[in-house]
Amino acid sequence: xxxxxxxxxxxSAGAAARPVHIKVRGLTMAFGSFxxxxxxxxxxxxxxxxxxxxxxxxxxxxxxxxLIGLIEPxxxxxxxxxxxxxxxxxxxxDTMLRRCGVLYQSGALWSSMTLAENVGLPLGEFxxxxxxxxxxxxxLKLALVGLKGFEDYxxxxxxxxxxxxxxxxxxIALDPAALFLDEPSAGLDPVSSNLLDELILELRDSLGTxxxxxxxxxxxxxxxxxxxxxxxxxxxxxxxxxNPKELRDHSDNPRVRRFLTRGAIxxxxxxxxx
Amino acid sequence: MIAPDSEAPNxxxxxxxxxxxxxxxxxxxxxxxxxxxxxPIERALEAAGARALRFDAAAVGPWDSSLVGFVVRLEEFCxxxxxxxxxxxxxxxxxxxxxxxxxxxxxRDARARSDAAPLLDRVGAATxxxxxxxxxxxxxxxxTAIALARMATGRARFRRSDLLEAIQACGANAFAIVTLxxxxxxxxxxxxxxxxxxxxxxAIYVADLVxxxxxxxxxxxxxxxxxxxxxxxxxxxxxxxxKVTQELDALATMGVSPMEFLxxxxxxxxxxxxxxxxxxADVVGILGGATVGVVMLRLSLQAYLRxxxxxxxxxxxxxxxxxxxxxxxxxxxxxxxxxxxxxxxSSAVGDAATRAVVAAIVAIVVACGMFAxxxxxxxx
Numbered sequence: 001x002x003x004x005x006x007x008x009x010x011x012s013a014g015a016a017a018r019p020v021h022i023k024v025r026g027l028t029m030a031f032g033s034f035x036x037x038x039x040x041x042x043x044x045x046x047x048x049x050x051x052x053x054x055x056x057x058x059x060x061x062x063x064x065x066x067l068i069g070l071i072e073p074x075x076x077x078x079x080x081x082x083x084x085x086x087x088x089x090x091x092x093x094d095t096m097l098r099r100c101g102v103l104y105q106s107g108a109l110w111s112s113m114t115l116a117e118n119v120g121l122p123l124g125e126f127x128x129x130x131x132x133x134x135x136x137x138x139x140l141k142l143a144l145v146g147l148k149g150f151e152d153y154x155x156x157x158x159x160x161x162x163x164x165x166x167x168x169x170x171x172i173a174l175d176p177a178a179l180f181l182d183e184p185s186a187g188l189d190p191v192s193s194n195l196l197d198e199l200i201l202e203l204r205d206s207l208g209t210x211x212x213x214x215x216x217x218x219x220x221x222x223x224x225x226x227x228x229x230x231x232x233x234x235x236x237x238x239x240x241x242x243n244p245k246e247l248r249d250h251s252d253n254p255r256v257r258r259f260l261t262r263g264a265i266x267x268x269x270x271x272x273x274x
Numbered sequence: 275m276i277a278p279d280s281e282a283p284n285x286x287x288x289x290x291x292x293x294x295x296x297x298x299x300x301x302x303x304x305x306x307x308x309x310x311x312x313x314p315i316e317r318a319l320e321a322a323g324a325r326a327l328r329f330d331a332a333a334v335g336p337w338d339s340s341l342v343g344f345v346v347r348l349e350e351f352c353x354x355x356x357x358x359x360x361x362x363x364x365x366x367x368x369x370x371x372x373x374x375x376x377x378x379x380x381x382r383d384a385r386a387r388s389d390a391a392p393l394l395d396r397v398g399a400a401t402x403x404x405x406x407x408x409x410x411x412x413x414x415x416x417x418t419a420i421a422l423a424r425m426a427t428g429r430a431r432f433r434r435s436d437l438l439e440a441i442q443a444c445g446a447n448a449f450a451i452v453t454l455x456x457x458x459x460x461x462x463x464x465x466x467x468x469x470x471x472x473x474x475x476x477a478i479y480v481a482d483l484v485x486x487x488x489x490x491x492x493x494x495x496x497x498x499x500x501x502x503x504x505x506x507x508x509x510x511x512x513x514x515x516x517k518v519t520q521e522l523d524a525l526a527t528m529g530v531s532p533m534e535f536l537x538x539x540x541x542x543x544x545x546x547x548x549x550x551x552x553x554x555a556d557v558v559g560i561l562g563g564a565t566v567g568v569v570m571l572r573l574s575l576q577a578y579l580r581x582x583x584x585x586x587x588x589x590x591x592x593x594x595x596x597x598x599x600x601x602x603x604x605x606x607x608x609x610x611x612x613x614x615x616x617x618x619x620s621s622a623v624g625d626a627a628t629r630a631v632v633a634a635i636v637a638i639v640v641a642c643g644m645f646a647x648x649x650x651x652x653x654x
Contacts, residue, residue, distance in 0.1 A: 111619030127306040140343045146378040156619045175305055175338040202374055206367030
């Protein structure tokens with residue numbers, strides 16, 4: 001845990017002063033000869049809520065899978081706190097990944113385990129906690145996501161939204177320094193989606209966690225995003241990097257503004273400020 | 275205000291001048307190093323008869339969920355004993371996490387699930403479930419029959435390429451394993467016969483024993499057992515996964531009957547392929563026996579094969595092939611039935627595949643017994 005938990009980040013102000021957490025340099029993602037994205041360069045700072053956005057199929061989830069080492073880059077490197085993740089030996093990588101929590105698109109809870117067992121598994125593997133304490137921390141994590149009392153339910157006995165929240169509880173089980181969320185609000189109603197946004201803000205504000213979110217929910221992007229990268233599927237490269245609201249109003253890439261205004265801007269007309 | 279980093283988490287209970295209890299928290303709180311117990315503090319609070327509690331967290335270094343868990347546990351204890359807790363002096367982030375953990379009230383309905391029903395209840399429920407399973411299976415059989423009838427009259431909705439793929443999967447792709455197993459079964463039969471028959475100088479009758487044994491029983495039976503492990507399990511796993519991922523629902527809501535689209539081609543493929551595999555297994559088994567006859571018993575290959583062919587009556591051969599077709603239907607039905615009634619989790623898919631194999635093998639052995647009685651009555 002490299003982030004200073006005793007000094008949690010309170011707001012997005014003064015973002016430039018915070019140390020760089022994740023650095024992506026010259027990352028090219030490709031499947032065989034098909035290049036998904038070419039030469040991505042961006043940084044994510046500690047305690048930042050960072051949005052990976054772009055149209056469907058542009059490679060958002062693929063980028064996330066690169067960041068957590070599930071796919072090897074075709075070219076380029078990824079650094080965590082200045083240490084090269086791409087070139088790291090498998091054991092070093094595992095140590096670095098242990099500081100990351102991941103919420104997969106469909107929750108990816110282990111269906112043969114109860115919610116408490118799902119959250120408790122990483123605690124049992126990587127801490128010295130006694131079984132009773134694991135159960136207690138697992139209950140605490142479930143309580144944080146509003147699932148108190150559902151410890152002994154199996155994933156298929158709870159709703160999709162609850163599975164997602166349980167997945168989040170599992171992702172934060174080890175108090176990760178970086179939290180990766182793949183489409184966290186997909187399939188949630190607007191109210192639940194809003195609650196999830198508040199929970200994400202709360203986690204960042206109280207624990208100082210860096211949060212990387214793959215999403216195309218505009219409401220969430222503007223509500224919680226400090227910084228963002230836009231993947232442009234047309235040119236297979238980064239379309240923009242910056243604060244989502246500023247990009248919406250001032251980006252010189254018309255496709256970025258079009259995305260951030262739900263297509264309300266005509267690509268043919270001159271840029272107009274919102 | 276930050277304690278030295280090497281310091282372990284520490285907790286102490288003190289009294290302030292006003293008489294209130296103060297929990298002084300300090301050190302580094304790291305989940306991976308475990309959590310301090312709350313019991314000593316709780317006992318001290320009880321002994322002092324405190325009515326109010328506040329925290330002093332000035333000496334807290336970096337902290338994580340272990341401290342949140344500690345504070346939540348202590349607060350729960352205090353709530354149960356009506357001790358007022360003042361959270362104000364906690365670090366801001368910590369206070370917010372504690373508040374968040376207690377924001378949503380516990381779902382009491384969720385926890386109050388009955389898990390230990392009386393024995394009589396459970397026996398009754400199990401019996402009802404068994405009867406329901408019988409009626410479910412009967413329904414499944416009926417639906418399959420209707421789907422097959424529609425297929426025969428060309429009215430069923432299914433993809434011809436699916437049928438061909440199923441035929442390839444349970445026909446051609448099973449060749450290697452059927453070859454190996456039936457050759458070895460032929461060898462084993464020949465060895466068993468040879469030991470006895472050699473004593474009477476009737477070694478040539480090993481050929482009769484192997485030929486009749488393979489053609490009548492073992493060819494169909496061994497192919498059936500191979501195919502239930504290979505194809506029956508695959509059917510259950512395929513359909514079970516389709517159930518988990520809602521692909522079955524997608525078919526049904528589109529007005530395509532899963533029975534016609536999925537079950538019928540699989541049943542047809544296995545019923546068509548099993549007799550062919552069985553015939554092949556018969557031949558390979560006889561060759562296995564011939565290997566033993568020639569190498570161990572010093573019979574001539576020609577004499578062995580002539581004796582084998584003479585031993586096989588046409589009715590025996592047809593009987594064996596009919597049996598294998600029936601076994602094929604049983605395997606396909608068991609696989610598809612277990613796949614369709616699979617639960618909606620990944621472990622349920624594994625259970626479905628296991629049950630499909632067990633059900634298919636039991637059904638094959640039972641059917642084999644029934645055929646033996648039937649053929650005896652018919653004099654085949």
